[in-house]
Amino acid sequence: MNYGVVSQEQLEKIDAILTEKLIKIGVDCVIIIDMAGNIITAKDNGTSKYDVYSFAALAAGNFATVDAMAKLVGEQEFSLLFHKGTDCNIHFSKIDDELLLITMFGKNISLGFLRLNVVETIERIQKLWG
């Protein structure tokens, strides 16, 4: 697919997947960005409001940095990128070479459960573009 332009229909399908698999299990906010730091879509639970544009720029930079470090030590990639806080955790996952899925979640969800749902989310999004 040409990721630079996503159709309305594709976006609606993606949003439905994000809502069903992530927002419904209690994730605060989920964002899909490209590696240049553009936002593809953002969904939240209605109570958390982040400055998603700055967040996307920083997240893309963060991911790119870690990716470059992986290459320096001879790794293909570090598959898990996760930041743990007291009230908020951030989890990064690659959808494909161009897209990243970022989820922000609190204490109420375990990392294992979240990862399971992220994997399923990504599989379903990849199928959309298959």
Place this chain on the structure above:
Amino acid sequence: MSFINLREKIVQVKIVYYGPGRGGKTTNLEYINRKFSKQIQSEMVSLKTHGDRTLFFDFLPFNMGQIKGYELKIQLYTVPGQVKYNATRKLVLKGVDGIVFVADAQEQMREKNIRSLNQLHENLRDYKESIFRIPLVLQYNKVDLRNQGIPILPISILEKDLNSKLKVPSFEGSALTGYNVAETLKKIISSTVVSIQKKLQ
């Protein structure tokens, strides 16, 4: 590469300020941030060292309002100019739509400008982009120093050094006083928008 959201009718465009260390890239963004506060909804993000040198990038989202029914969001970035930071400089260039090259017009900076521009050329090539195709504007910064008797390169020399092959729009400027900062920005935005429209056709 710009990202277009057809549902919310938003176009995101990435413009990067590139150039040698201490050339005035961050100062350009700081001036824009002060001067156009109405068009800027969030804080400028600066990842910098204690000595105020850019470590990774500055980021400033700039709202241009509606163009042909689309809301235009311009994402302004700077790269770190210090020679040792080329790896991070390259990361910031990922997906760039338009570039402002900020040259330092002081005589002593002549070599550094040329070297930085050559490296931009190489860095773009690594992304399969071309410095001859991407929208580009040159800014010959710090011309205010003329008034303090500091030797400044004549524009003809700067044009010959940096713009003889590229032949892109260029401005003398002073990021410190704001001279031609907005003009530089307007020019790169319009060149970039035209180039995106062409790609979409």
